[in-house]
């Protein structure tokens with residue numbers, strides 16, 4: 001069945017605690033005894049709480065569409081995403097630490113007035129690290145991260161016609177149950193990420209009380225991404241001036257754009273060696289020169305920014321109206 005009441009204050013592990021990692025949870029879903037839940041909800045919780053991101057056995061008997069639906073929303077735990085790999089976003093990291101990490105370490109302190117918030121929304125343009133943060137939290141907290149897409153929180157979604165009836169019912173039921181949990185003493189932390197916050201309805205906003213804007217990377221953050229990616233491969237030979245030039249040229253690039261830029265630039269030396277007639281099968285690593293500013297300048301012609309000024313304005317406005325302002 002569903003995991004028992006948490007042994008650490010308000011924290012109720014969504015994962016069955018036979019793995020020994022009691023209390024290490026990101027999405028605290030639960031808070032009612034098994035008996036209080038009907039079958040649908042119980043199934044729902046179990047689906048969401050697959051302990052290792054793998055589909056639970058029960059799923060195999062359900063319709064393929066539903067399986068797809070649910071597995072799309074359980075985010076894989078990704079050991080490759082660590083806090084240290086996330087450029088910038090100091091404020092967001094600090095908030096997450098306060099809301100998720102500290103309460104796990106000191107449930108005795110995080111009670112009463114200090115009981116952690118129940119919903120966190122990361123919003124902002126695509127490719128800025130929202131998913132990375134989610135995965136990093138999940139890794140840190142050894143929990144399954146339930147990724148709530150904007151569409152599953154909009155009123156449009158709840159009324160959607162095309163969706164398979166049982167899938168719709170399951171999710172609606174889940175949301176209703178969550179409403180119920182809100183009023184009790186138990187805590188639920190939902191972490192949502194979206195690049196279309198405008199589509200969230202009032203109910204979803206109410207559930208996600210802390211709404212953090214995850215903006216495009218600053219110039220320093222862009223420099224850091226370039227350096228970090230190239231250094232990992234032992235390819236970093238750029239001067240400070242080169243880096244500053246790259247930063248000037250990449251105003252408006254997202255983190256994901258920067259990654260694609262580095263990828264393309266790192267192909268420069270390889271392409272050049274091949275142009276000089278070296279066979280790919282014969283190519284030695286020593287035959288390739290380091291990645292240069294010129295490689296980045298060439299790559300800039302291929303990799304263009306993916307977020308428009310217009311879109312940025314929309315996020316800023318939503319932040320002013322609904323977002324956390326610090």
Ligand code: ADP
Pocket residue numbers: 085086087088089125126127128129130131132133193217225254255256257259
């Ligand atoms: P989204 O905000 O759309 O969820 P992701 O977190 O999936 O974006 O980022 C996509 C990719 O872009 C990441 O895997 C990473 O390589 C790169 N990236 C985006 N933001 C950052 C960042 N702040 N620091 C380092 N890499 C980033």
